[in-house]
Amino acid sequence: MTVIRGGAPGDLLRRLERLVRIESPSRDTAASERMADQLAQWWQDAGATVRFESTDAGTSLVAEVAGEGDPLLLVGHSDTVWARGALDGDVPWSIDGDTVRGPGVYDMKSGLLVMIAAVERLRGRRHRAVRAVIVCDEEIGSPTTQALLRRCAEGVSGAIGFESPHPDGALKVGRRGSTRLRLEVQGRASHAALDPGAGVSAIDELVDQLLRVRSVVTDPALPSEVLCNVGTIAGGDRANVVPAGAHAEIGLRFVDAVAERRVLAALDALTPLRPGAVVKTGILSSRPAWAASVRDQELVAAIADIGRGIGQEVDARPASGAGDTNLLGSLGIPTVDGFGPSGGGAHAVTEHISLTSLGERIGLLEAVLAAVPD
Incomplete structure (x- = not known):
């Protein structure tokens, strides 16, 4: 051989x-x-x-x-x-x-x-x-x-x-630890010029929610560093329509279980900033x-x-x-x-x-x- x-x-x-x-x-x-x-x-x-x-x-x-x-x-x-x-x-x-x-x-x-x-x-x-x-x-x-x-x-x-x-x-x-999370927003579509007030922009809501996510993961009260990567963002259809849907997939990395629990609990508790918007988080995969x-x-x-x-x-x-x-x-x-x-x-x-x-x-x-x- x-x-x-x-x-x-x-x-x-x-x-x-x-x-x-x-x-x-x-x-x-x-x-x-x-x-x-x-x-x-x-x-x-x-x-x-x-x-x-x-x-x-x-x-x-x-x-x-x-x-x-x-x-x-x-x-x-x-x-x-x-x-x-x-x-x-x-x-x-x-x-x-x-x-x-x-x-x-x-x-x-x-x-x-x-x-x-x-x-x-x-x-x-x-x-x-x-x-x-x-x-x-x-x-x-x-x-x-x-x-x-x-x-x-x-x-x-x-x-x-x-x-x-x-x-x-x-x-x-x-x-x-590694958690992949999907943050999904439902809004309400309308004509962006003729009736913008009737719509709820899912993309605008998602942007603001991602800022809240950033605040959660950089909280100085956490016991250890949390890595956060917004890996994908999608939403909307056309520039003249207020978007009714948007979502992002987020990768999170944790050194210890305490920070992991606190961050995931905070993200699970996210609430809409705009009347009529719906915000949902769901875990795609998780390793402790x-x-x-x-x-x-x-x-x-x-x-x-x-x-x-x-x-x-x-x-x-x-x-x-x-x-x-x-x-x-x-x-x-x-x-x-x-x-x-x-x-x-x-x-x-x-x-x-x-x-x-x-x-x-x-x-x-x-x-x-x-x-x-x-």
Whole structure:
């Protein structure tokens, strides 16, 4: 078997290409099913029992590998941000020395292979029990798989997420909470010149409500910084009609649960400023803030100790981005994320991974799973 620099076998690279060539944007149920079928085959070949769970967003899978002790939960996702056609467009599959490029190669199809390859290496050896969950909708906030994640977390000893690490390869311990919210305004249409007073401008109301949102999230009484991004705005129809409808989608990031609760409660309580206007807020997706706990730090320390034993230095620190480990960490399960290989360009045309790092991550996970607690 051809061996690529860093210890990653040629078969692994072929597998990675196979996954990348199954373009799997969020909510593409056919592509999601193909991803799940391919991953299930490899997990079964590695000795796992596999089950599927389908929602209107796609197909998720859970793989169970018998071993010692309570299972360690491995967490990943099969969807990407890339629309079909990216592979033949701006993000082609390519290999240049140690660098592999392609849509989803970094976020996070290479991370999925780290799990499988490490488990394969442990066949016939003593190792920890493993449960892996690969959800189909992480890139849109996991709106249909939260219950699956909670079920998979029952009875586990800890959780490892296979999202990309920090740029220097450090793991992620603690993540900002992330909430996507829709602010919708209903007004009343009328002719903008002949009868402007009969109308209620939904756009004017939305603008004023967004100023109130800004005031809420910058309140100096909040215990920590809140990031707020008004990502989309839409409304109205024609310049000579007072607009009857408008809406905005807002992304919010929270360091801690207290600020999260206060801000979301304040936004839920928004009231119209104009007579006749109706204001509604609705949460599109939400991941709770995960502040690193003592148990999280203990898991990091254990992984770092194992890493030193195989010549790897492991560090970890908080991250701004959110993921499925937000939920697991907030539940009090010892959790760490960023176990995917190093690279860069997540969600960008420069997306890539390092083959050397891919081999190193497989070796580290193999060592972690082989370290059976006494």
